Amino acid sequence: MRFLVRDRLLGFGDDYWIEDDSGDKVFLVDGKAMRLRDTFELKDAQGRVLIDIRQKMLALRDTMVIERDGGPLATIRRKRLSLLRNHFRVTLADGTALDVSGKIVDREFVVEYDGELLAVISRRWLHVRDTYGVDVVREDADPALLIAVAVCVIHLAEKEREGD
Template structure:
């Protein structure tokens, strides 16, 4: 299942819809303005919070926590960096790791667990610069989590680029 992310300018407080491949609203990315740390909520079309993305403060490396129902779901941080590829590690609450690698700023990357592809993120299907797809490959994968991971790593990479 593909999810279409039509992001707006990355500023705290911006909201945008993520649509499914049939054009229906699947998730709302709700930016929370006036917070001490960068916070987003991924909501369903009825407005229920599915996942909260929150910047982790007092961390040696930039990191964001993903929470579900007030409990940590995952911690996302940069794994390593090279000239051509960016790598992020998603440490799940149960201790397993999910790897995110590719050209994050170009919105061309993959999300893998133990070498198995979970989702492919790409803008190759779109001409509009602020649009990319999160193609959830595995049937048993959590689409909300994979969309949240994609939004999170793109946001972290954008913030890092702005700070450089």
């Protein structure tokens, strides 16, 4: 399954649609402006909230928390002791760890579980300017979670780059 994200609209406090490769609106990112921390909701096409995402306050490193149905689903932060600046760790509520690595700011990276590819995020196969794709490789993977992970990782990497 491939999804398209319009990069130039990406920003917390903005709302934007994520489309499938047929051009159908699948997910709405509802940015919550005027908050002390970065927050947004990932909704389905009917407006139901699938995932809540917020910046974790009082963390030593920038951290994003993903919640579903009011409970924790995942925590995202830069991987410790990594020589790669573009390497993040996603820790799911059950303790499972996903690795995110590649050129995050350039929108060229992968999400893996135990060395197995779950999703590829890339601009390479797109001809539309300011758009990147999220290609969910595994059929049993959760597309909403993987899209939320991609958006969070990009946000954290850009926030860090702005601070440099």
